[in-house]
Amino acid sequence: MSREADIASEQAYFDAAAKHRDRRRDDLRQLPSAAAHTGAAAHLRRYAETARRALGSAGEAVAFGRVDAETGETRYVGRHLIRDADGGVLVVNWHAPAAAGWFEATPDNPAGVRRKRAFTCTGNTIEDITDTIMAEIAEAVDAQLLAELTRGRTGSMRDIVATIQAAQFALIRAPRDQVLVIEGGPGTGKSAVALHRVSWLLFQHRADMAAADVLVVGPHPTFVRYIGQVLPALGDEGVELRDVGRLAPDVPRGRTERDAVARIKGAARMAGLLARALDARIGAPDPAERLLVGGRFVTLPGVEVAEALAAARAAALPYAGRRQLLRDRLAALVAARTGVDPAGADAVGNLVERLWPQQNPTGFLRDLLGSTARLRAAAADEFTSAEVAALHRRGADRLSRETWSAADLSLLDELAYLIDGPGRRYAHVVVDEAQDLSPMQLRAVARRSATGSLTVVGDLAQSTGSWARDSWDEVLAHLPTGHPARITPLRYGYRVPRQAYATAVPLLSVAAPGTAPVEVVRDGPAETGVHRVGLAELAGRAVTVAREHAEAGRFVGVVCPPRQRRPVEAALAANGMTWSSADRGELGGAVNLISPQEAKGLEFDAVVVVEPEEIVASDERGHRLLYVALTRTTGYLDIVCTGDPVPLDAPARPRPPVDDEPDAAFTRREAHRLAEHLAGQLRGAAPPAFWDDILTQVRATLRPTDPVSSGPADAVSPGQPQAAVSPGQPADD
Numbered sequence: 001m002s003r004e005a006d007i008a009s010e011q012a013y014f015d016a017a018a019k020h021r022d023r024r025r026d027d028l029r030q031l032p033s034a035a036a037h038t039g040a041a042a043h044l045r046r047y048a049e050t051a052r053r054a055l056g057s058a059g060e061a062v063a064f065g066r067v068d069a070e071t072g073e074t075r076y077v078g079r080h081l082i083r084d085a086d087g088g089v090l091v092v093n094w095h096a097p098a099a100a101g102w103f104e105a106t107p108d109n110p111a112g113v114r115r116k117r118a119f120t121c122t123g124n125t126i127e128d129i130t131d132t133i134m135a136e137i138a139e140a141v142d143a144q145l146l147a148e149l150t151r152g153r154t155g156s157m158r159d160i161v162a163t164i165q166a167a168q169f170a171l172i173r174a175p176r177d178q179v180l181v182i183e184g185g186p187g188t189g190k191s192a193v194a195l196h197r198v199s200w201l202l203f204q205h206r207a208d209m210a211a212a213d214v215l216v217v218g219p220h221p222t223f224v225r226y227i228g229q230v231l232p233a234l235g236d237e238g239v240e241l242r243d244v245g246r247l248a249p250d251v252p253r254g255r256t257e258r259d260a261v262a263r264i265k266g267a268a269r270m271a272g273l274l275a276r277a278l279d280a281r282i283g284a285p286d287p288a289e290r291l292l293v294g295g296r297f298v299t300l301p302g303v304e305v306a307e308a309l310a311a312a313r314a315a316a317l318p319y320a321g322r323r324q325l326l327r328d329r330l331a332a333l334v335a336a337r338t339g340v341d342p343a344g345a346d347a348v349g350n351l352v353e354r355l356w357p358q359q360n361p362t363g364f365l366r367d368l369l370g371s372t373a374r375l376r377a378a379a380a381d382e383f384t385s386a387e388v389a390a391l392h393r394r395g396a397d398r399l400s401r402e403t404w405s406a407a408d409l410s411l412l413d414e415l416a417y418l419i420d421g422p423g424r425r426y427a428h429v430v431v432d433e434a435q436d437l438s439p440m441q442l443r444a445v446a447r448r449s450a451t452g453s454l455t456v457v458g459d460l461a462q463s464t465g466s467w468a469r470d471s472w473d474e475v476l477a478h479l480p481t482g483h484p485a486r487i488t489p490l491r492y493g494y495r496v497p498r499q500a501y502a503t504a505v506p507l508l509s510v511a512a513p514g515t516a517p518v519e520v521v522r523d524g525p526a527e528t529g530v531h532r533v534g535l536a537e538l539a540g541r542a543v544t545v546a547r548e549h550a551e552a553g554r555f556v557g558v559v560c561p562p563r564q565r566r567p568v569e570a571a572l573a574a575n576g577m578t579w580s581s582a583d584r585g586e587l588g589g590a591v592n593l594i595s596p597q598e599a600k601g602l603e604f605d606a607v608v609v610v611e612p613e614e615i616v617a618s619d620e621r622g623h624r625l626l627y628v629a630l631t632r633t634t635g636y637l638d639i640v641c642t643g644d645p646v647p648l649d650a651p652a653r654p655r656p657p658v659d660d661e662p663d664a665a666f667t668r669r670e671a672h673r674l675a676e677h678l679a680g681q682l683r684g685a686a687p688p689a690f691w692d693d694i695l696t697q698v699r700a701t702l703r704p705t706d707p708v709s710s711g712p713a714d715a716v717s718p719g720q721p722q723a724a725v726s727p728g729q730p731a732d733d
């Protein structure tokens with residue numbers, strides 16, 4: 001048969017299948033009106049709605065492939081199941097076991113498949129067909145895959161269902177009851193595979209798992225928006241997608257803090273500190289508690305109140321539940337003495353509030369972080385005094401004005417759990433870019449898993465930030481252990497073309513020694529462009545390069561370190577260009593401005609990386625961050641720099657030990673004590689007339705380059721102990 005005849009005969013099949021799909025859609029539309037009463041109609045409407053979604057949209061291609069078995073049997077494979085009027089299957093949906101041959105058959109292992117035929121369509125019209133005869137090809141040259149990989153990108157990830165590769169398929173269909181770690185280099189399809197795995201699991205376990213029972217956690221809001229369309233396109237509406245910060249209560253965000261502090265807040269031992277601090281709010285009763293109930297005084301012996309308190313403390317309930325228990329017990333004690341149920345009596349409520357004050361996460365955390373005394377008491381011997389000092393901060397004057405850092409969010413979530421108990425839990429949880437999450441963030445993910453069934457996605461070579469990892473064990477240690485964990489690699493790089501990856505790959509030897517590079521599957525359209533310029537031209541050149549790509553119709557990402565952001569924005573504005581900014585949660589304009597951290601998980605047709613040396617210097621694992629930046633392209637890569645385009649020797653930012661940080665190591669209380677000690681020495685050693693002079697000289701000795709000031713008030717520099725000049729000032733809290 002000629003190619004044209006082939007296409008025509010396939011088109012006839014497609015048209016017939018589309019007709020049956022339309023007929024089924026019509027039937028479903030009629031269904032609710034066939035109900036005998038309103039309750040049944042509502043039920044039928046829901047059923048019809050779900051069934052209609054499972055048919056896909058009216059205009060889409062009925063199938064993306066056809067599998068011809070050695071036995072002569074033929075199967076069409078599509079996103080959705082299509083039957084004829086007698087119930088015969090015209091197209092199998094991709095999740096069905098009958099479709100497995102499409103994904104699993106490779107030239108090395110044809111698994112009974114003689115031919116795979118891929119359809120390229122516009123709507124339901126076949127434009128082209130590509131045949132792979134298993135016995136005739138020596139290696140996997142998958143034209144359909146290559147066409148798919150070189151298609152222009154937008155701000156939304158697409159589904160890959162038509163071109164899922166065999167190794168990916170094995171992970172998509174792996175059993176549910178495990179912690180499946182999908183690891184692999186940039187662009188190996190980890191995120192795509194994890195999302196298709198959700199669709200697969202929802203189909204296989206449809207009897208006991210609905211879309212709303214699945215949670216997908218991403219690293220930041222832009223990423224979550226980027227992947228948001230994949231599951232709906234596969235017919236799975238209703239899966240919950242959140243960035244890791246959105247696991248916490250909804251509070252004003254955006255507070256910045258030093259990495260060293262974020263690191264302390266992210267440590268698992270913070271959970272113990274919070275629990276102890278909460279426990280410390282529980283008070284002790286007076287020897288006798290006198291209450292006015294219903295116009296009568298009732299005295300409860302302190303011992304009995306203490307017993308009620310001890311019983312509440314011992315209950316296996318969250319803080320609020322145990323508080324209620326205490327309330328019930330105290331009410332029972334009052335009722336036993338008065339014969340009246342005191343439910344709702346203020347006096348009981350007041351006593352409960354004194355002994356077991358009501359708490360909410362934000363108010364509690366603000367008070368805790370604002371008090372060195374509370375922090376120190378709760379720290380036990382698990383935190384150094386320098387760490388306690390680093391945690392301390394002065395809160396906003398009103399709780400409503402408080403803003404919270406990223407690391408605070410997981411503390412708030414932990415507190416919500418300690419106070420009110422576990423919230424919503426899910427039958428399956430996917431966590432993407434998991435390699436960067438702190439133990440406290442991982443705890444927030446873990447407590448949302450009802451069953452211990454998780455898909456964990458990431459790449460250690462891309463792990464950066466306060467909690468950069470070198471081993472999956474460090475991540476798994478904080479995740480549920482009810483099911484076995486399995487680490488499974490993906491090897492082939494589908495996103496990044498050969499030229500761009502060749503630019504990035506030398507970084508691996510510094511960033512993650514021992515990590516195998518990905519095996520790139522295709523060539524790109526151009527060599528990497530390196531633009532070395534003077535500092536004054538840096539932003540302007542970056543914008544010129546970005547504009548050229550945008551004018552050629554490409555979706556462009558400009559990866560820009562923080563210090564270059566303003567100049568690049570100014571240059572974009574000066575060129576009359578509009579742009580989307582990932583830090584405003586936008587993505588999708590022709591030009592997108594992103595920080596190296598925000599670049600994680602994203603991809604563009606063309607990427608312009610600005611000043612790699614600064615990217616390296618901006619993180620303790622800066623070489624990994626640059627590796628991330630250079631591997632975001634599906635086509636073109638340009639580097640605009642004043643120095644080395646791929647600086648292997650440039651130093652990454654060292655992690656400051658907490659002890660070296662002045663405000664962390666040295667509290668105001670300690671400063672106050674030292675000032676008193678020095679003042680005592682001065683008082684004993686010299687007459688008052690010389691004190692100013694001596695203090696001025698002390699300052700000059702300590703900081704010889706400072707201009708020597710004359711007045712006594714200047715004898716203490718900013719940041720130095722103020723208490724030296726006002727010893728009566730109360731220290732700390």
Ligand SMILES: Nc1ncnc2c1ncn2[C@@H]1O[C@H](COP(=O)(O)OP(=O)(O)OP(=O)(O)O)[C@@H](O)[C@H]1O
Binds near residue numbers: 145159185189190193
């Ligand atoms: N089998 C496939 N068919 C078509 N496209 C694919 C396939 N596998 C991966 N891709 C494409 O490759 C790109 C990279 O995929 P994805 O973002 O899932 O990779 P990743 O491993 O999560 O990358 P990173 O580590 O950089 O976040 C996406 O555009 C995806 O659609």
